[in-house]
Amino acid sequence: MMASPRQLFEFYRQGFRSMVLGRTLWKIVALKLFLMFAVLKLLFFSNFLEKNFHSDAERSAHVLDNLTKAVPR
Amino acid sequence: MGNEILSTVNWSRAQFAMTAMYHWIFVPLTLGLSFLIAFFESIYVKTGDESWKKLTKFWMTLFGINFAIGVATGIIMEFQFGTNWSNYSWMVGDIFGAPLAVEGIFAFFLEATFFAVMFFGWERATKGFHLFSTWMVAFGSNLSAVWILVANGWMQNPTAMAFNPDKARFEMQNFFDVALSPTAVQKFTHTTGSAFLLSSLFVMGISGLFLLQKRHQLLAQRSMVVAAVLGLISSVFVAFNGDESAFHIAHRQPMKLAAMEGLYDGQEKAPIVLMGIINANKKPGDNLPAFHQEVKVPGMLSLLANRDFGSFVPGVNDLVYGNPERKIVGAQQRIASGKIAVAELTRYKNAKKSGDEVGAAQALALFNQHKDNLGYGYLNDPAEAVPPVALTFYAFHIMIALGSLFPIIFIAVLWFAYRGTLASHRWLSWVCFACLFLGYVASQAGWVVAEVGRQPWAIQGLLPVGVAGTAIAAASVKTTFFIFLTLFTALLIAEIGIMVKQIKIGPEA
Numbered sequence: 001m002m003a004s005p006r007q008l009f010e011f012y013r014q015g016f017r018s019m020v021l022g023r024t025l026w027k028i029v030a031l032k033l034f035l036m037f038a039v040l041k042l043l044f045f046s047n048f049l050e051k052n053f054h055s056d057a058e059r060s061a062h063v064l065d066n067l068t069k070a071v072p073r
Numbered sequence: 074m075g076n077e078i079l080s081t082v083n084w085s086r087a088q089f090a091m092t093a094m095y096h097w098i099f100v101p102l103t104l105g106l107s108f109l110i111a112f113f114e115s116i117y118v119k120t121g122d123e124s125w126k127k128l129t130k131f132w133m134t135l136f137g138i139n140f141a142i143g144v145a146t147g148i149i150m151e152f153q154f155g156t157n158w159s160n161y162s163w164m165v166g167d168i169f170g171a172p173l174a175v176e177g178i179f180a181f182f183l184e185a186t187f188f189a190v191m192f193f194g195w196e197r198a199t200k201g202f203h204l205f206s207t208w209m210v211a212f213g214s215n216l217s218a219v220w221i222l223v224a225n226g227w228m229q230n231p232t233a234m235a236f237n238p239d240k241a242r243f244e245m246q247n248f249f250d251v252a253l254s255p256t257a258v259q260k261f262t263h264t265t266g267s268a269f270l271l272s273s274l275f276v277m278g279i280s281g282l283f284l285l286q287k288r289h290q291l292l293a294q295r296s297m298v299v300a301a302v303l304g305l306i307s308s309v310f311v312a313f314n315g316d317e318s319a320f321h322i323a324h325r326q327p328m329k330l331a332a333m334e335g336l337y338d339g340q341e342k343a344p345i346v347l348m349g350i351i352n353a354n355k356k357p358g359d360n361l362p363a364f365h366q367e368v369k370v371p372g373m374l375s376l377l378a379n380r381d382f383g384s385f386v387p388g389v390n391d392l393v394y395g396n397p398e399r400k401i402v403g404a405q406q407r408i409a410s411g412k413i414a415v416a417e418l419t420r421y422k423n424a425k426k427s428g429d430e431v432g433a434a435q436a437l438a439l440f441n442q443h444k445d446n447l448g449y450g451y452l453n454d455p456a457e458a459v460p461p462v463a464l465t466f467y468a469f470h471i472m473i474a475l476g477s478l479f480p481i482i483f484i485a486v487l488w489f490a491y492r493g494t495l496a497s498h499r500w501l502s503w504v505c506f507a508c509l510f511l512g513y514v515a516s517q518a519g520w521v522v523a524e525v526g527r528q529p530w531a532i533q534g535l536l537p538v539g540v541a542g543t544a545i546a547a548a549s550v551k552t553t554f555f556i557f558l559t560l561f562t563a564l565l566i567a568e569i570g571i572m573v574k575q576i577k578i579g580p581e582a
Contacts, residue, residue, distance in 0.1 A: 011189070011193060011194070011197060012189060012193070015189060015192065015194075015198070016193075016194025016195070021137075021138070021571075023135065023573070024140060024573075025137065025141035025142075026141070028141060028564075029141050029144060029145075033145060036145060036148060036149065036152075040152065040553070040556065041152055042435060043154065044552070044556070045153070045553070046155075046156065047155035047156065047159075048155060048156055049159050049163055050155070055238075056543070060163070060240040060241045060242065061241075063160050063163045063164065063241040063242075064238075064420075064422055066159070066160050066540065066544075067415070067540065068415065068419035068422055
């Protein structure tokens with residue numbers, strides 16, 4: 001028999017409330033995700049092509065320019 | 074300018090390597106321990122013995138710690154694709170998009186749904202559904218691994234794609250040919266097999282510690298036996314699968330195999346080097362010996378590479394300079410062909426810009442004749458096609474040596490368990506504890522072989538790492554390298570700290 005949405009909600013709610021070690025782990029997960037997405041991604045890891053070019057045509061032209069510059073290694 | 078680009082590329086490589094190695098500390102334990110937990114719980118459900126439930130919950134706690142600390146560490150590498158490797162990420166976007174999308178949608182949601190039941194549902198779900206959920210977490214975790222390994226397999230052996238010169242992209246021709254390519258299949262099976270092996274060593278290591286401390290001895294012995302069974306099966310599987318991998322590497326990445334064995338001059342009845350000290354001064358084409366010391370077994374490399382004891386295995390020099398007698402096209406020739414490909418791609422681009430359709434068609438026709446060597450066109454010296462031989466050689470041999478040791482340990486555990494004397498052999502408990510760490514060494518060494526051995530290629534033969542990167546300042550990559558180093562080290566210390574605390578508490582928590 002399928003659980004109702006309310007039963008599912010209660011299942012998760014009671015589960016989270018009964019956590020002990022899990023609370024610490026969730027805090028670590030939350031902190032880690034915050035650092036990764038709100039700090040690192042925003043400040044240091046912008047997508048170069050998304051940020052500097054406005055269309056796929058421009059992006060492909062840029063990459064093609066790089067490929068045809070014959071960059072010495 | 075050239076030095077600045079090289080510095081950026083090298084810092085980008087270092088950053089990716091560092092984040093990948095940290096990520097790979099957490100992942101194999103997730104992949105393998107999830108299955109061990111499923112086995113433990115299956116025994117509990119079958120026997121109804123509550124001590125097996127306690128045992129399962131203990132290992133599940135450690136699994137949860139490892140999962141929570143490790144989750145999303147892989148996303149960092151996707152960030153790097155977009156920032157440090159923009160040329161590469163654009164070019165492979167069509168190939169990687171589908172596998173990674175499937176990973177996110179299918180495997181993650183499967184895992185996340187049943188995760189909650191596994192941890193919250195002991196008293197709320199039926200035994201059968203809880204056990205089913207535990208197995209689903211195991212399968213879901215491993216399914217997550219499939220897709221990233223398909224992507225990596227494609228980098229090693231690009232297949233089922235066509236290069237679109239208008240979009241500067243590799244376009245997938247057939248999803249299933251990419252997903253089921255022999256390289257992708259071997260990558261997945263060897264990697265997950267090694268993860269099961271590592272997880273077995275993890276369980277045996279902590280169980281060994283319990284035996285040494287004379288704590289939770291029944292739990293420890295039971296855990297060791299189940300882990301030793303999975304570990305032994307995994308060892309045999311990984312050995313056979315590794316042999317298959319080497320066979321495919323010999324034909325698809327022969328330079329990698331040559332580096333793995335420090336083979337500079339190809340030969341028939343090529344020997345395997347059991348152990349050796351590489352001559353770090355040796356360069357392609359010189360007369361220096363490849364080794365200071367080595368112990369070799371004749372013919373075994375020929376057997377491994379070609380399944381023919383007397384067959385010819387090309388060495389670094391054959392692959393760099395070519396060997397017409399053996400019909401081997403060397404990097405020297407490929408560079409000449411590749412430079413034509415780059416020149417014609419340039420001509421095509423310029424012709425399209427100026428509206429010269431005839432010129433564009435001519436350039437494209439010539440480009441297509443040489444496109445398989447496109448990546449070589451960016452190298453200036455054939456020796457650039459050689460990966461770091463010493464690092465590849467030592468990593469390969471460390472992996473093999475440890476991989477040969479582990480099944481002996483598993484057999485010893487099973488033998489003494491059968492004799493009923495497992496707890497009394499303290500030396501074996503110490504060995505098991507040591508092998509917990511050695512398992513991680515072997516696991517990392519395997520990835521070093523795979524990724525260092527494919528250098529200089531981001532995509533084998535088609536895109537060297539020097540062209541794959543973004544032209545950004547090296548200083549910014551250096552900065553983020555140290556930020557990641559700090560973040561990941563903190564995470565690792567947190568994981569070890571929390572795990573040690575839980576191990577000290579034991580299954581009574």
